[in-house]
Amino acid sequence: MTVVVPPGFWEFIMWISTREDEEDESPSSRAREVIRRRAGRPLVRMDDLTPKKRKVNSYNRRYGKAFKRCKSKHMKKNGTWKKGGFKRCVKEAHRLVKK
Incomplete structure (x- = not known):
């Protein structure tokens, strides 16, 4: 399966993650986290988004x-x-x- 990643995708993901980190310092961040979990969407970590290296046979x-x-x-x-x-x-x- 081939996955095509548009140019600038990883930079955008990094920008979003830094933006969320800044927002997490606010007092209502805990409430947002609970709402996200209740909505059924799992929280995504940056480790899960990084592409895995392909083993060259x-x-x-x-x-x-x-x-x-x-x-x-x-x-x-x-x-x-x-x-x-x-x-x-x-x-x-x-x-x-x-x-």
């Missing part, structure tokens, strides 16, 4: 190395891809990894 490592090896054959001199070059490079890298 051996196939991904081998594929990445093979892709880098065959990449130069499918690139133009100015550094852009030739027509259909990326697709051919991906196929070639997968073929090399299978061997």
Whole structure:
């Protein structure tokens, strides 16, 4: 499953959390917390929102190395891809990894 995060999302989350921390110093913050819990919405901690690092398995490592090896054959001199070059490079890298 791919999750697309819009640019600036994490900065916004950090800004919201600092804003809530400032508001928590007010005397009515405890009442707001109780109301939130009664509404059925769990309180979200920042630790839960940080994305987890993906474990790179051996196939991904081998594929990445093979892709880098065959990449130069499918690139133009100015550094852009030739027509259909990326697709051919991906196929070639997968073929090399299978061997």
